[in-house]
Amino acid sequence: MLDLTDIKKLKNALDKLEYQLENHQQDKSVEVNLAEIIANFKQNLDFNLFNGIDEKLKLIQAAICxxxxxxxxxxxxxxxxxxxxxxxxxxxxxxxxxx
Structure with missing residues (x-):
């Protein structure tokens, strides 16, 4: 689950990227930082999704039995x-x- 700190980090990274695009700058570190933040979010969401599916499968197995x-x-x-x-x-x- 995303918390307020994670959302602020993402907003900050997006603001930096927006500034670069508006001012025709090309600092790769901003893009790399944004990509890392997004990958982290994806990993956390995938983990939470897997746990939810695993829990449902256990419930289904118990219901069958x-x-x-x-x-x-x-x-x-x-x-x-x-x-x-x-x-x-x-x-x-x-x-x-x-x-």
């Missing part, structure tokens, strides 16, 4: 984006507790 129980329920809750703090309500319903 336990299609009428907790595995399926966890997949349904994750797909519905129910906050984890409310999972116990649904677990009680699955057990037959009613709430």
């Amino acid at each position: 336990d299609e009428k129980g907790l595995g399926r329920l966890n997949l349904l809750l994750a797909n519905a984006k129910v906050p984890k703090k409310y999972y116990d309500i649904f677990y009680n319903m699955l057990r037959g507790g009613g709430g």
